Amino acid sequence: MSELDCTPGERLNVFVGANGSGKTSILEGIHLLGSGRSFRTHRLGELISRDQSWLRARGVIRGEDGAAETVGVEKGAEGLRIRLAGDEIRNASELARRLPLGVITPDSQRLLTDGAILRRQLMDWALFHVEPTYLGVLQRYRRALRQRNAALRDAVGPSALAPWDQEVGEAGDALHRLRDRFLEGILPLYAETLETLISMAVEIHYQPGWDSGTNLAEALGGNIGTDRARGFTGVGPHRADLRFTTERTPVHRVVSRGEGKLFVVGLVLAQARFLQDAQGRRPLVLVDDLASELDEDSRGRFFAQLHALGAQIFITTVSRDLVETADWEGLRVFHVERGKPLKMV
Numbered sequence: 001m002s003e004l005d006c007t008p009g010e011r012l013n014v015f016v017g018a019n020g021s022g023k024t025s026i027l028e029g030i031h032l033l034g035s036g037r038s039f040r041t042h043r044l045g046e047l048i049s050r051d052q053s054w055l056r057a058r059g060v061i062r063g064e065d066g067a068a069e070t071v072g073v074e075k076g077a078e079g080l081r082i083r084l085a086g087d088e089i090r091n092a093s094e095l096a097r098r099l100p101l102g103v104i105t106p107d108s109q110r111l112l113t114d115g116a117i118l119r120r121q122l123m124d125w126a127l128f129h130v131e132p133t134y135l136g137v138l139q140r141y142r143r144a145l146r147q148r149n150a151a152l153r154d155a156v157g158p159s160a161l162a163p164w165d166q167e168v169g170e171a172g173d174a175l176h177r178l179r180d181r182f183l184e185g186i187l188p189l190y191a192e193t194l195e196t197l198i199s200m201a202v203e204i205h206y207q208p209g210w211d212s213g214t215n216l217a218e219a220l221g222g223n224i225g226t227d228r229a230r231g232f233t234g235v236g237p238h239r240a241d242l243r244f245t246t247e248r249t250p251v252h253r254v255v256s257r258g259e260g261k262l263f264v265v266g267l268v269l270a271q272a273r274f275l276q277d278a279q280g281r282r283p284l285v286l287v288d289d290l291a292s293e294l295d296e297d298s299r300g301r302f303f304a305q306l307h308a309l310g311a312q313i314f315i316t317t318v319s320r321d322l323v324e325t326a327d328w329e330g331l332r333v334f335h336v337e338r339g340k341p342l343k344m345v
Helices: 023-035 093-098 117-130 134-153 158-198 216-222 224-230 257-279 296-309
Strands: 012-016 055-062 068-076 079-084 087-089 101-104 203-207 241-246 284-287 313-317 332-335
Touching (some): 012 023, 023 055, 023 313, 101 257, 117 134, 117 158, 117 241, 117 257, 158 203, 257 284
Parallel strands (some): 012 332, 101 284
Antiparallel strands (some): 068 079
């Protein structure tokens, strides 16, 4: 896609087009404006067209108070440049605070089946937006963890390792307290939303990454032999996880692919509702490939939850028929065809 202009509506925006027409690129552009990152790849350069050396996305963010800010993100040979309200900024986190984004893709159900990192990222996203101190605590913990792991690999003595034990322990305990407090508030909302979407009673278990009956410093001391042998830290918040079960069975073992997608949809929408209730802010929701794995009944329940959220929503699909049940005021449908201007239909 060489160039595209779009004026979306405040509620539901649907991009219809054949596979390969560039629909997902539109969502990538929106995500780039709200995070400085791609939702599909860690290598931002992969978003650049093969015959080009740079990309640029520009937009206007309008807050709940009606105030507007221009934002621009450019990626080229000189790296990533971000401008907000005319000023260049260094940290993409400033974008994310202004434009919370929930993303649902055909790969979203990997959250149920893949490693715990995706489930930690789910928690981190919400905590970043509702807890002002969270990012700083998380960064402090990660820095200390890197230093402790480096010390373990270098086989330093106890006195050289002790400062990093203390720093990892203090930052890790602080991180755990923030996560634990957040989950206490949102777990009932997770369960309520999931039961509505998939008619399943779900138990959600938080595992902090060590035996929570002790503080992290004690857990580090008890695991020191294993850590030295392996050369990395085996306990702590970086090992935290969320476990989802129904009747004591892991959810991913009993749900269909469609139910698995709805499950993850429920988690994303519950967090969006939590953010809205906590701060009065409505996140954007990006849904790539609506049809994937969802039958008509599932789509109906999905749209009902989206409508109740009241957020601005961007959906891609191969057929407009898939959104005909979404009888929303202000619905905007755009036809996407490779190499041609975006057309509202």
